[in-house]
Amino acid sequence: MRSSRLIEVEDIETLKLFEDVSEEARKEKLAVPPINKLLYWWTRKPISVARAIILLSTVPAPFRENGEVEKEKLKEMITEIRELIGLNSDVRAYKNDPKIGRFQKLLDFDPSGIFVMDPFAGQGNLMFSALEYGLRASVMDYNPVAYVLMKSILEYPRKYPHLAEDVEKYGKELIERTEKELGRFYKRGGRTALYYIWCWCIKCPYCGQRVPLTNQMWLDKNGKIGYWFRFKNGDFEVEIRQLSDKKGEKHTQKEGNAICEKSFGGCGNTISYEHMTRDIAERRDKELIAVVVRSRKGKAFELPSEEDRKNFEEAAKYLKENWDSFLEEDLIPTEDLKESELFRLTNYGLKKWYEV
Numbered sequence: 001m002r003s004s005r006l007i008e009v010e011d012i013e014t015l016k017l018f019e020d021v022s023e024e025a026r027k028e029k030l031a032v033p034p035i036n037k038l039l040y041w042w043t044r045k046p047i048s049v050a051r052a053i054i055l056l057s058t059v060p061a062p063f064r065e066n067g068e069v070e071k072e073k074l075k076e077m078i079t080e081i082r083e084l085i086g087l088n089s090d091v092r093a094y095k096n097d098p099k100i101g102r103f104q105k106l107l108d109f110d111p112s113g114i115f116v117m118d119p120f121a122g123q124g125n126l127m128f129s130a131l132e133y134g135l136r137a138s139v140m141d142y143n144p145v146a147y148v149l150m151k152s153i154l155e156y157p158r159k160y161p162h163l164a165e166d167v168e169k170y171g172k173e174l175i176e177r178t179e180k181e182l183g184r185f186y187k188r189g190g191r192t193a194l195y196y197i198w199c200w201c202i203k204c205p206y207c208g209q210r211v212p213l214t215n216q217m218w219l220d221k222n223g224k225i226g227y228w229f230r231f232k233n234g235d236f237e238v239e240i241r242q243l244s245d246k247k248g249e250k251h252t253q254k255e256g257n258a259i260c261e262k263s264f265g266g267c268g269n270t271i272s273y274e275h276m277t278r279d280i281a282e283r284r285d286k287e288l289i290a291v292v293v294r295s296r297k298g299k300a301f302e303l304p305s306e307e308d309r310k311n312f313e314e315a316a317k318y319l320k321e322n323w324d325s326f327l328e329e330d331l332i333p334t335e336d337l338k339e340s341e342l343f344r345l346t347n348y349g350l351k352k353w354y355e356v
Helices: 012-030 034-038 047-058 071-085 100-107 125-132 144-159 163-185 273-283 306-321 323-328
Strands: 115-118 136-139 193-203 210-212 218-220 225-232 235-242 257-259 286-295 298-302
Touching: 012 047, 012 071, 047 071, 047 125, 071 100, 115 125, 125 136, 125 144, 144 163, 163 306, 193 273, 193 306, 210 235, 235 286, 257 273, 286 306, 306 323
Parallel strands: 115 136
Antiparallel strands: 193 210, 193 286, 218 225, 225 235, 286 298
């Protein structure tokens, strides 16, 4: 077995390959497949990159005895590498089969002696690609979350082949039970609610205006959609509309202080951190300002209706009536919040985890 591998060759052909792999990796990152949304690790190597690393690190480089590269042979090998990675396909590279037979032919030796190790494996895509090509591999990661992800992706499907069926079965049972017990609190005319957006509100000590607290106005920054406040008679109204970049960055609370924003009709005065936290702790004033709903394109945004507010009141009533039984079943996190430099919720009067 020759010691040099394709990854060590400095040539225009390999440089072009690296550029194309990088572009394919960028597209793969933008179009993350569903399984990677379910189990996603931020340092995950795209499949196209993992395949390129495995192939270029194992396939011998075509060096002559005098140390020069056989240009034509190299070009042929890089062309085949492109096919194996899936760069020449009409679909994304990660959707292509690994073509083990063609890989072994390119190696021109028994691959059983190759052992791949990745000590900082993250989500394990490098090992996944090594296994695709029939190589022995071992991976590790010091982060426990990454370790569990790799176990779930690389080991459990093979070790527990019926686990997916069990997860689907009990997942459906959980959804059915949840809908039966809590579905009435989410009923609304029109589109299905995905989640609700609330904000704390304080009273301006200078003009008496009720000020909703938010550090920016965006609901969908890419779509330039956000909410906008209109102060009126001491209270406020909410609009959902298209916003300019400048308006999207407007805020009523940031970096410790609040502001009675002039753009919304306020007095423009800065409200101290001490007043803001004291007001929240004493009055606990909050407002439902937007509802994220399911749409044909994924999600959309609507103003809350009276039905939404009524559902919340009914849910609060249900919680109060069943509080003692929920405590007995240990369903409510009653542990104390511990104050730290990065976690000062106690300044807002929040003492227990269930209040967060």
